Amino acid sequence: LLASALPRLDRLQWVQANWAGVEPLLEPSLRRDYVLTNARGVFGRLMSEYVFGYLLAHERRIIDRYLSQRARRWDRTPPGTLWGKQIGLLGVGSIGAQLARTAKAFGMRVKGYTRWSETSSDVDAYFHGDDRVAFAEGLDYLVNVMPATKATRHLVDEVLLRALPEGAVFVSPGRGRVVDEQALACALRKGRLAAAILDVFNQEPLPSDHEFWSMPNVLITSHTAALNVPADLAALFAENYLRLRRGEPLLHQVDFELGY
Amino acid sequence: LLASALPRLDRLQWVQANWAGVEPLLEPSLRRDYVLTNARGVFGRLMSEYVFGYLLAHERRIIDRYLSQRARRWDRTPPGTLWGKQIGLLGVGSIGAQLARTAKAFGMRVKGYTRWSETSSDVDAYFHGDDRVAFAEGLDYLVNVMPATKATRHLVDEVLLRALPEGAVFVSPGRGRVVDEQALACALRKGRLAAAILDVFNQEPLPSDHEFWSMPNVLITSHTAALNVPADLAALFAENYLRLRRGEPLLHQVDFELGY
Numbered sequence: 001l002l003a004s005a006l007p008r009l010d011r012l013q014w015v016q017a018n019w020a021g022v023e024p025l026l027e028p029s030l031r032r033d034y035v036l037t038n039a040r041g042v043f044g045r046l047m048s049e050y051v052f053g054y055l056l057a058h059e060r061r062i063i064d065r066y067l068s069q070r071a072r073r074w075d076r077t078p079p080g081t082l083w084g085k086q087i088g089l090l091g092v093g094s095i096g097a098q099l100a101r102t103a104k105a106f107g108m109r110v111k112g113y114t115r116w117s118e119t120s121s122d123v124d125a126y127f128h129g130d131d132r133v134a135f136a137e138g139l140d141y142l143v144n145v146m147p148a149t150k151a152t153r154h155l156v157d158e159v160l161l162r163a164l165p166e167g168a169v170f171v172s173p174g175r176g177r178v179v180d181e182q183a184l185a186c187a188l189r190k191g192r193l194a195a196a197i198l199d200v201f202n203q204e205p206l207p208s209d210h211e212f213w214s215m216p217n218v219l220i221t222s223h224t225a226a227l228n229v230p231a232d233l234a235a236l237f238a239e240n241y242l243r244l245r246r247g248e249p250l251l252h253q254v255d256f257e258l259g260y
Numbered sequence: 261l262l263a264s265a266l267p268r269l270d271r272l273q274w275v276q277a278n279w280a281g282v283e284p285l286l287e288p289s290l291r292r293d294y295v296l297t298n299a300r301g302v303f304g305r306l307m308s309e310y311v312f313g314y315l316l317a318h319e320r321r322i323i324d325r326y327l328s329q330r331a332r333r334w335d336r337t338p339p340g341t342l343w344g345k346q347i348g349l350l351g352v353g354s355i356g357a358q359l360a361r362t363a364k365a366f367g368m369r370v371k372g373y374t375r376w377s378e379t380s381s382d383v384d385a386y387f388h389g390d391d392r393v394a395f396a397e398g399l400d401y402l403v404n405v406m407p408a409t410k411a412t413r414h415l416v417d418e419v420l421l422r423a424l425p426e427g428a429v430f431v432s433p434g435r436g437r438v439v440d441e442q443a444l445a446c447a448l449r450k451g452r453l454a455a456a457i458l459d460v461f462n463q464e465p466l467p468s469d470h471e472f473w474s475m476p477n478v479l480i481t482s483h484t485a486a487l488n489v490p491a492d493l494a495a496l497f498a499e500n501y502l503r504l505r506r507g508e509p510l511l512h513q514v515d516f517e518l519g520y
Contacts, residue, residue, distance in 0.1 A: 046339075049316055049319065049320065049343075052316065053316030053322065054320075054322070056312065056313030056316060056317075057317050059313070060310060060314075063322070063323065065479075065480075065482070065484075066323050072468045072473045072474075074464075075482050075484075076484060077484070079309075079310075079484055083305055083309075101365070102366075105361070105365040106305075106308075204334075205334035208332045213329060219326065220329045222325070222328070222336055224335075224338065
């Protein structure tokens with residue numbers, strides 16, 4: 001909506017995006033003579049509830065136990081635990097930092113893969129650039145919260161997926177384009193991954209004939225991981241508006257070149 | 261098993277129970293001339309994964325979304341959140357304190373109801389004795405982790421359940437006898453509770469013709485909330501054994517009169 005209106009906004013100074021991802025405004029043909037801020041500060045806690053809700057559902061076998069209940073079966077299969085497990089965060093911005101903090105509350109070890117920032121003290125080990133394989137080794141859970149940029153396209157590919165231990169769980173609430181879906185489907189078909197929890201896809205809505213829908217080790221959450229909350233956005237908008245009036249730097253400015 | 265063996269143990273000094281609940285050893289007819297220690301220190305983190313796993317599954321609609329997936333439906337129904345919600349802990353011992361700590365990591369307010377201890381700084385407000393109704397008011401979630409004693413029998417009764425707001429969620433991983441199941445079933449039938457997550461019951465296994473099995477707002481977890489972990493128990497046993505040898509007080513001694 002906004003991308004098409006940009007040329008007509010004669011006195012544009014500032015755009016506050018509702019979301020963390022702002023790809024439509026980054027097309028090289030579009031103007032860049034304004035300050036673009038995104039809403040990356042408001043999604044961390046929702047993402048945290050999503051990721052740990054689904055990791056706990058996996059370990060506690062919540063869906064299997066629900067199916068047992070429908071059969072009136074007293075199902076004493078032991079649950080697993082997050083305690084002592086290792087989680088890998090692809091991307092450690094404001095969302096990744098919140099995920100790392102919550103992981104620590106559940107007694108987990110945390111590896112982080114980032115372009116360069118090493119700002120979260122809840123990350124036990126950082127990885128960069130060509131360290132993808134070392135990052136993936138030993139992970140129980142891999143969570144992709146990378147922004148979609150040229151540099152991150154298909155970062156989750158066959159090489160990365162093969163470096164994960166057998167039985168790892170992949171959680172994908174970030175951006176569909178970061179994932180090579182062919183390679184992911186292959187790893188799932190072979191059962192190398194214990195489960196994948198998929199929120200975002202290359203094509204959305206996910207076409208109804210896609211094989212992901214019926215894979216027994218896939219849960220699909222239809223891009224609901226972090227819907228924005230109007231109250232949070234209003235507070236962010238107000239804060240940035242006051243900063244603009246006072247001539248101060250705005251929060252969460254997007255670098256048009258980096259793409260986030 | 262142990263209750264029946266107690267009379268034959270001529271030189272009994274100490275019993276380390278595998279569980280937090282030790283009701284069979286508290287029968288007034290049984291001897292009490294030994295030190296009884298329970299395993300209450302080892303269940304907090306498992307209980308925490310259970311309680312927050314199910315609260316997140318409720319808010320994130322994990323089971324509904326799974327059913328949507330089976331119908332290949334792109335289900336964009338917004339999730340709820342734990343953030344800013346109020347949780348009430350019936351019982352704030354070692355398990356309740358861990359639950360309070362995790363609740364704070366998810367941005368929740370915490371009320372605690374206890375006999376007397378007020379040891380957790382993560383509890384925002386404490387209630388005791390006749391304050392049950394004031395405790396229940398305004399709760400989004402009620403979690404029962406009270407031990408089963410004479411004083412706590414049917415503590416979760418019609419009075420307490422009616423004091424909860426419409427649409428509250430009840431989680432019961434503690435002890436079945438603390439809950440008046442007739443009153444609970446009535447509140448569920450009327451839809452006053454949005455959901456109940458039930459791990460323990462007056463009779464276990466839950467009889468296959470019990471109405472709880474088929475209630476749409478009930479999830480049954482078949483007494484799996486906190487199965488004990490051998491490594492944790494071994495560490496506790498070893499610590500208490502060394503303390504016994506050195507003549508030091510043992511950890512987690514049970515008071516036969518209080519029952520915990």
